[in-house]
Amino acid sequence: MxxxxxxxxxxxxxxxxxxxxxxxxxxxxxxxxxxxxxxxxxxxxxxxxxxxxxxxxxxxxxxxxxEETLSLWNSHFDRATVDDDPAEVLAAYITEKMEVSRTHPQASKIFAMEIINGAQNLTGYFDEEHAKWMEGRLALIDQWIEVGKLPQLDGEYLLYTIWASTQHYADFSAQITRLRGRKMIKADFETATRQLIQLVLGGCNLPVPSRYIENIDVE
Amino acid sequence: MxxxxxxxxxxxxxxxxxxxxxxxxxxxxxxxxxxxxxxxxxxxxxxxxxxxxxxxxxxxxxxxxxEETLSLWNSHFDRATVDDDPAEVLAAYITEKMEVSRTHPQASKIFAMEIINGAQNLTGYFDEEHAKWMEGRLALIDQWIEVGKLPQLDGEYLLYTIWASTQHYADFSAQITRLRGRKMIKADFETATRQLIQLVLGGCNLPVPSRYIENIDVE
DNA sequence: CAATTTTTTGACCAAATGGTCTACTTTTCT
DNA sequence: AGAAAAGTAGACCATTTGGTCAAAAAATTG
Structure with missing residues (x-):
C-alpha cells in the first residue's frame, strides 16, 4: 500500500x-x-x-x-447579478479590496511586481480564469446599464480604476508613509475607503448607501 | 586652465x-x-x-x-492657485498623467518598483521636495473647499486615487493587454482618460469641462 | 526490531556578475 | 607637433548564489 x-x-x-x-x-x-x-x-x-x-x-x-496570492482576488463581486444593486455591490467590492490591501500588503506587492515585470509566471490558469472572470463582470455591468441602474460607461476602465486605487495603498505604502510622516492605521484605511466609495459611486451617479457614509459628525 | x-x-x-x-x-x-x-x-x-x-x-x-524619471512628475497642477477652476485643473492633471503613462511606461514602472521595494534610493531630495509639493497642493485643495469650489473631501486620498488610476495603465499594462487581448493604443488611452476624468470630477460634484467630453456621438 | 521512507544538513560546485587593472587609442588643447 | 585628457577595451578576480550530493538522523512501516 x-x-x-x-x-x-x-x-x-x-x-x-x-x-x-x-x-x-x-x-x-x-x-x-x-x-x-x-x-x-x-x-x-x-x-x-x-x-x-x-x-x-x-x-x-x-x-x-x-499562486497563494491569487486567492485574494476572490470577492462577493464574483457572484453579483443584474438583480443586485450596483451601488451596494461596488461599495462592498471596494471595501473588500481595501481590506486586502491593509491586511495582505506583501501579497499585493508580489503580485504588482510580477505584473510590472511582464507577468511571465502568470501564464495558463490565471490568464484564462481571469479573462473569463473579466468577461462575466463586464457583461454584468452592461446589463446594469441596460436596465438603467448605471449610466453609460465602460466597465473595463471602471474596474481598472477600482483595482488601481485600492491596490495603491498596499503597493505604494512606502511613498504614502513618507508623505504623511507615519503609517496608515486601520482608521485611515476606513476614511480612505469611504472617500473612494464616494468618489467612484459619485462618478457613476450612484447614491452612496447609508451604511458607507460616516456617521460621526451627525449633529 | x-x-x-x-x-x-x-x-x-x-x-x-x-x-x-x-x-x-x-x-x-x-x-x-x-x-x-x-x-x-x-x-x-x-x-x-x-x-x-x-x-x-x-x-x-x-x-x-x-532621477530622470522624477522629472515626469512635473505638471501644470504644480502652479495652480485658488483662482483656478478645480474642474479644469484636475482634468488637465489627469490628462497629463495619463499621457506620461502612455509615452513613458518604462519610467513609470521603474518608479513603481522602487516604491514597492521601499524607496531606498529616493531619500533626500525627492522626499523633501515631494512632501513640500504635497503640502502645497493639499493646502490648495483645502482653499478650494473653503471658497466652495469643491465639496468637503480629503485631498490626500483624492491625489492618491489620481496617481494610482493613471499610473496603473503604465505599470499594469501586461495585465491589461492580456485581459483585452491586445495593447492599448492612443485612442484607448483617450477613452480611458475621458472616463477617468468623468469619474473623478463626478465624484467631486464638479461639472466636466466641455472640452473633455466626447464630441463624436453628438447628433 | 529491521527495513524503508522521509527529513535534515554540511560540503561542495559551476555559473553569473559587479567591479578592478592595465594598456591602448582617440581627441583636445596649447 | 607634443602633452594631456578622455575614451575604449580585454583580461581578470572575488563574491554571490542556485542547485547538487552524499551521508546521517528521524520517523514510519511490516
Missing part, C-alpha cells in the same frame, strides 16, 4: 507553510531576483538545503507563493 | 544618454537586481567596461535613471 500524505498536519506541511510565509516576506521586499534562497532559509530558520528539499527550485517556490 | 566639459554634445554625452536609455529599458523589465551591467552594455552596444567608465557603479547608474 502506498500512503500518500496529504494532510495539513505533520512536519512536512508545517515546514512548507513556514517556508511559504518566509518567502512571501522576502519576495515582497526584494523581488524574485533580489531574494536569495539563503535569505528565505534564514527567515524560516532552516538550512537552505531544507528549503530546496520542499521546493525543488527557487522558481517553484516563487510560483507557489504567487 | 581646466576645462570642464558640460555640454550635451560630444562623445561622452552621447554615450551617457545612450547608456541611460538602455538602462531604463533593462531596469523597467527586470528590476535593479535582475539587470546585469553586461545586459545594459549589450543594449547600448558598448563593452561593459565602458559603461562602468561613465557610471562608476550599477547603483549610480540606477539612481541616475531614477
Amino acid at each position: 502506498i500512503k500518500l500524505r496529504d494532510t495539513d498536519a505533520g512536519v512536512g506541511a508545517t515546514n512548507k507553510r513556514n517556508i511559504l510565509q518566509a518567502a512571501e516576506k522576502c519576495f515582497a521586499q526584494f523581488g524574485f531576483k533580489g531574494t536569495a534562497v539563503q535569505k528565505i532559509a534564514d527567515e524560516a530558520k532552516l538550512p537552505k538545503t531544507n528549503v530546496l528539499y520542499y521546493f525543488k527550485t527557487k522558481q517553484e517556490l516563487y510560483v507557489a507563493v504567487l | 581646466i576645462k570642464l566639459r558640460d555640454t550635451d554634445a560630444g562623445v561622452g554625452a552621447t554615450n551617457k544618454r545612450n547608456i541611460l536609455q538602455a538602462a531604463e529599458k533593462c531596469f523597467a523589465q527586470f528590476g535593479f537586481k535582475g539587470t546585469a551591467v553586461q545586459k545594459i552594455a549589450d543594449e547600448a552596444k558598448l563593452p561593459k567596461t565602458n559603461v562602468l567608465y561613465y557610471f562608476k557603479t550599477k547603483q549610480e547608474l540606477y539612481v541616475a535613471v531614477l
Whole structure:
C-alpha cells in the first residue's frame, strides 16, 4: 500500500507553510531576483538545503507563493447579478479590496511586481480564469446599464480604476508613509475607503448607501 | 586652465544618454537586481567596461535613471492657485498623467518598483521636495473647499486615487493587454482618460469641462 | 526490531556578475 | 607637433548564489 500524505498536519506541511510565509516576506521586499534562497532559509530558520528539499527550485517556490496570492482576488463581486444593486455591490467590492490591501500588503506587492515585470509566471490558469472572470463582470455591468441602474460607461476602465486605487495603498505604502510622516492605521484605511466609495459611486451617479457614509459628525 | 566639459554634445554625452536609455529599458523589465551591467552594455552596444567608465557603479547608474524619471512628475497642477477652476485643473492633471503613462511606461514602472521595494534610493531630495509639493497642493485643495469650489473631501486620498488610476495603465499594462487581448493604443488611452476624468470630477460634484467630453456621438 | 521512507544538513560546485587593472587609442588643447 | 585628457577595451578576480550530493538522523512501516 502506498500512503500518500496529504494532510495539513505533520512536519512536512508545517515546514512548507513556514517556508511559504518566509518567502512571501522576502519576495515582497526584494523581488524574485533580489531574494536569495539563503535569505528565505534564514527567515524560516532552516538550512537552505531544507528549503530546496520542499521546493525543488527557487522558481517553484516563487510560483507557489504567487499562486497563494491569487486567492485574494476572490470577492462577493464574483457572484453579483443584474438583480443586485450596483451601488451596494461596488461599495462592498471596494471595501473588500481595501481590506486586502491593509491586511495582505506583501501579497499585493508580489503580485504588482510580477505584473510590472511582464507577468511571465502568470501564464495558463490565471490568464484564462481571469479573462473569463473579466468577461462575466463586464457583461454584468452592461446589463446594469441596460436596465438603467448605471449610466453609460465602460466597465473595463471602471474596474481598472477600482483595482488601481485600492491596490495603491498596499503597493505604494512606502511613498504614502513618507508623505504623511507615519503609517496608515486601520482608521485611515476606513476614511480612505469611504472617500473612494464616494468618489467612484459619485462618478457613476450612484447614491452612496447609508451604511458607507460616516456617521460621526451627525449633529 | 581646466576645462570642464558640460555640454550635451560630444562623445561622452552621447554615450551617457545612450547608456541611460538602455538602462531604463533593462531596469523597467527586470528590476535593479535582475539587470546585469553586461545586459545594459549589450543594449547600448558598448563593452561593459565602458559603461562602468561613465557610471562608476550599477547603483549610480540606477539612481541616475531614477532621477530622470522624477522629472515626469512635473505638471501644470504644480502652479495652480485658488483662482483656478478645480474642474479644469484636475482634468488637465489627469490628462497629463495619463499621457506620461502612455509615452513613458518604462519610467513609470521603474518608479513603481522602487516604491514597492521601499524607496531606498529616493531619500533626500525627492522626499523633501515631494512632501513640500504635497503640502502645497493639499493646502490648495483645502482653499478650494473653503471658497466652495469643491465639496468637503480629503485631498490626500483624492491625489492618491489620481496617481494610482493613471499610473496603473503604465505599470499594469501586461495585465491589461492580456485581459483585452491586445495593447492599448492612443485612442484607448483617450477613452480611458475621458472616463477617468468623468469619474473623478463626478465624484467631486464638479461639472466636466466641455472640452473633455466626447464630441463624436453628438447628433 | 529491521527495513524503508522521509527529513535534515554540511560540503561542495559551476555559473553569473559587479567591479578592478592595465594598456591602448582617440581627441583636445596649447 | 607634443602633452594631456578622455575614451575604449580585454583580461581578470572575488563574491554571490542556485542547485547538487552524499551521508546521517528521524520517523514510519511490516
